[in-house]
Amino acid sequence: MEKILYFERTEFDSRLATTKHEMAKRGLDILLLSEPPNVNYLTGYDSYTFYTPQMLIVALNRSEPIYVTRLVDRPSAQIFTYLAEENIRGFPDFYVNSTTSSAWAFIADVVKEVGGETARIGVELGGYYYSARTHADLVKALPNAEFLDADLLVNWIRIVKSPAELTLMRQAGRIADAMLTRAVEMAEPGVRECDLAAAVYHQQHSGLPEFGGSYDSSIPYFCVGDRARGPHSAWTDRPLPDSTQINIEVHGNRLRYQVHVSRTICIGKPTPEYTKFAEIQIEGLNAALETVRPGRACSEVFAAFSKVLAKHGIVKTERIGYSQGIGYPPAGSERTVSIREDEQTVLQPGMCLHLMPGLWLDNGTRSVAVTQPLEITQTGYAPLTTTPRVLVVKK
Amino acid sequence: MEKILYFERTEFDSRLATTKHEMAKRGLDILLLSEPPNVNYLTGYDSYTFYTPQMLIVALNRSEPIYVTRLVDRPSAQIFTYLAEENIRGFPDFYVNSTTSSAWAFIADVVKEVGGETARIGVELGGYYYSARTHADLVKALPNAEFLDADLLVNWIRIVKSPAELTLMRQAGRIADAMLTRAVEMAEPGVRECDLAAAVYHQQHSGLPEFGGSYDSSIPYFCVGDRARGPHSAWTDRPLPDSTQINIEVHGNRLRYQVHVSRTICIGKPTPEYTKFAEIQIEGLNAALETVRPGRACSEVFAAFSKVLAKHGIVKTERIGYSQGIGYPPAGSERTVSIREDEQTVLQPGMCLHLMPGLWLDNGTRSVAVTQPLEITQTGYAPLTTTPRVLVVKK
Numbered sequence: 001m002e003k004i005l006y007f008e009r010t011e012f013d014s015r016l017a018t019t020k021h022e023m024a025k026r027g028l029d030i031l032l033l034s035e036p037p038n039v040n041y042l043t044g045y046d047s048y049t050f051y052t053p054q055m056l057i058v059a060l061n062r063s064e065p066i067y068v069t070r071l072v073d074r075p076s077a078q079i080f081t082y083l084a085e086e087n088i089r090g091f092p093d094f095y096v097n098s099t100t101s102s103a104w105a106f107i108a109d110v111v112k113e114v115g116g117e118t119a120r121i122g123v124e125l126g127g128y129y130y131s132a133r134t135h136a137d138l139v140k141a142l143p144n145a146e147f148l149d150a151d152l153l154v155n156w157i158r159i160v161k162s163p164a165e166l167t168l169m170r171q172a173g174r175i176a177d178a179m180l181t182r183a184v185e186m187a188e189p190g191v192r193e194c195d196l197a198a199a200v201y202h203q204q205h206s207g208l209p210e211f212g213g214s215y216d217s218s219i220p221y222f223c224v225g226d227r228a229r230g231p232h233s234a235w236t237d238r239p240l241p242d243s244t245q246i247n248i249e250v251h252g253n254r255l256r257y258q259v260h261v262s263r264t265i266c267i268g269k270p271t272p273e274y275t276k277f278a279e280i281q282i283e284g285l286n287a288a289l290e291t292v293r294p295g296r297a298c299s300e301v302f303a304a305f306s307k308v309l310a311k312h313g314i315v316k317t318e319r320i321g322y323s324q325g326i327g328y329p330p331a332g333s334e335r336t337v338s339i340r341e342d343e344q345t346v347l348q349p350g351m352c353l354h355l356m357p358g359l360w361l362d363n364g365t366r367s368v369a370v371t372q373p374l375e376i377t378q379t380g381y382a383p384l385t386t387t388p389r390v391l392v393v394k395k
Numbered sequence: 396m397e398k399i400l401y402f403e404r405t406e407f408d409s410r411l412a413t414t415k416h417e418m419a420k421r422g423l424d425i426l427l428l429s430e431p432p433n434v435n436y437l438t439g440y441d442s443y444t445f446y447t448p449q450m451l452i453v454a455l456n457r458s459e460p461i462y463v464t465r466l467v468d469r470p471s472a473q474i475f476t477y478l479a480e481e482n483i484r485g486f487p488d489f490y491v492n493s494t495t496s497s498a499w500a501f502i503a504d505v506v507k508e509v510g511g512e513t514a515r516i517g518v519e520l521g522g523y524y525y526s527a528r529t530h531a532d533l534v535k536a537l538p539n540a541e542f543l544d545a546d547l548l549v550n551w552i553r554i555v556k557s558p559a560e561l562t563l564m565r566q567a568g569r570i571a572d573a574m575l576t577r578a579v580e581m582a583e584p585g586v587r588e589c590d591l592a593a594a595v596y597h598q599q600h601s602g603l604p605e606f607g608g609s610y611d612s613s614i615p616y617f618c619v620g621d622r623a624r625g626p627h628s629a630w631t632d633r634p635l636p637d638s639t640q641i642n643i644e645v646h647g648n649r650l651r652y653q654v655h656v657s658r659t660i661c662i663g664k665p666t667p668e669y670t671k672f673a674e675i676q677i678e679g680l681n682a683a684l685e686t687v688r689p690g691r692a693c694s695e696v697f698a699a700f701s702k703v704l705a706k707h708g709i710v711k712t713e714r715i716g717y718s719q720g721i722g723y724p725p726a727g728s729e730r731t732v733s734i735r736e737d738e739q740t741v742l743q744p745g746m747c748l749h750l751m752p753g754l755w756l757d758n759g760t761r762s763v764a765v766t767q768p769l770e771i772t773q774t775g776y777a778p779l780t781t782t783p784r785v786l787v788v789k790k
Contacts, residue, residue: 002621004631048614049627051523051725072713075624075759093713094737097730125528128446128725132530133521133546151528194607198600205593205630212589212632215614218724219443226397229470232444235600236399237607318467318488329613329724330446330523335492342489364470 122150229364517545624759
């Protein structure tokens, strides 16, 4: 059977070593990873199987992790991970959506094999794929183990990207640029929103002639007219009117590495007041960008943006950025760094951010979203997309 | 502000009444719904915002539920639900990805307003959006409340579709047919898998000239070559070879109502042995379909399929179907009925199933997936897609 792995084995080894180092520091014997991006990061595993129970078991006393998934999905792990045969386990199908048998109990039995019965076990308590029932079933099956919160342990390791990862982030950024270009081309009065969405998605999945794209961790947003009051609406099948506003956020994805970028597209000429409003947002974004470099705290980036806004009598309290990397549904971000007033995390080379200081004012009746994804370099930042930071007007 | 609601208010009222009736039966004062399909079902709410905390609070002592979401997403609830202004609450942005402030504590405060402090509260313990931390934070904030497992309470109500819902399921089925047609047209040697995926997705999102499509709750699967050993692989960007097998599963989605259907496409002529293998699978599917009608237990449908397989010396233990309806990531099914050996649930008119008795044998080295989505009618079933149930061969 073929193997499909997008990183060198040495890179996976290094990621695992860093994870184990952090486990040891926290006194964890075993780390149970239920979040798909973390499983992907440590093993390469990539299939849409996380809607049924699965778990990566990292034990300090074993060189290789063990992956447990649904039996029918075991071949995916054989193809997409470097793991040895004996470290890929499958639970029978009767566990799926069963009210009587818990797949988590099956997984607990595998945890016992690596000394889990009396271990200190880290779990991703706040993860999307670690439900209250998951926890209850594991605790019941391992009553003498000690469970500790290790949520985001791997996320904080993933935040600094390797050169190989940065290559994929840059490719994802190029796809995101192409998606924005396609959106601007297609956005015309009379075009159904769903046809606009379909064209943008087509670009996302097809990617570029040199490399293909993939699905994103959420959906591209198409906030049209009244729906631009909130930032997270999907499309409808109504035709675009002669004059409206579209806040669009697209997500380029290359081998699960994901780059977000937003633009506001005006169909029909905007008012001078609105144009001015957009200019303020872009001025704030550019001021924030000028502060971005290694050693700076996130709060300083936020302050630079706020200072511009204050000049114009505007206050924004929402975060204006977050870190990005491997994307799996439903998450839009890595759930680590946020660029906001009180965030003291210091920027380091290899971090990737989506700087997204969109403005939604007066219950969303005034909104604009021009954003910039970027990587932190040794001396400053490099943009991950090259689409100009302007309000797009289609007359 | 405009309202976008796809069902009559009387239908939402009826869904809520049925939910409250079930709550009363179970002795629940309050039901906390964190699963997006259940929130959509009871209120119409539809935005991709579930990656941050949100909760629908249904209290027996109040006529309308209360929805709590992130403040920036509040306008989405104003547009996409019938809820009164005071029943749409937003938590400030500093709760998002915070390590110090819990949005669940904010939500617990709203639960207190409706008598939650000492109530019997049902929660979706096994839901995708009810993490171990969610539960811990709620229990901590409401120490004198009694928490009970109400997972799937609304899912089991949703399983029988109304006439208005069936209309959307049929439209979703027509989109799924168009997606399969597009896949078969595009699947040619030399075409990159990502371009095939892009074309199929384009059809999904664009929909039909009469009505548009939407995103699905997972991804369409493109299991090519070795990756056909497992059922849940995405595409790569490699060109299709001159001879290979593709197991494809597509998901038509119309206003969140979703219909799944699979086909195996052979590029290049399959061997007589493989053709025979596919014929057995289809014979089994057809035999299962003949048993489908109201009053039949799921186990009887499974038995009809197994009987055909047994004739050919094949045993399949995995489930061969599940119920379908509203779809949100990451779920592929409604998590209620499975068509399998021991499932005693009796079929009723208005249920919709994806009958998917694909075969993966010998560690997936032999696989075929011809499936049929359907609705249960008063006297039998009606297919939700019309694509012929055959092995597709492209020479």
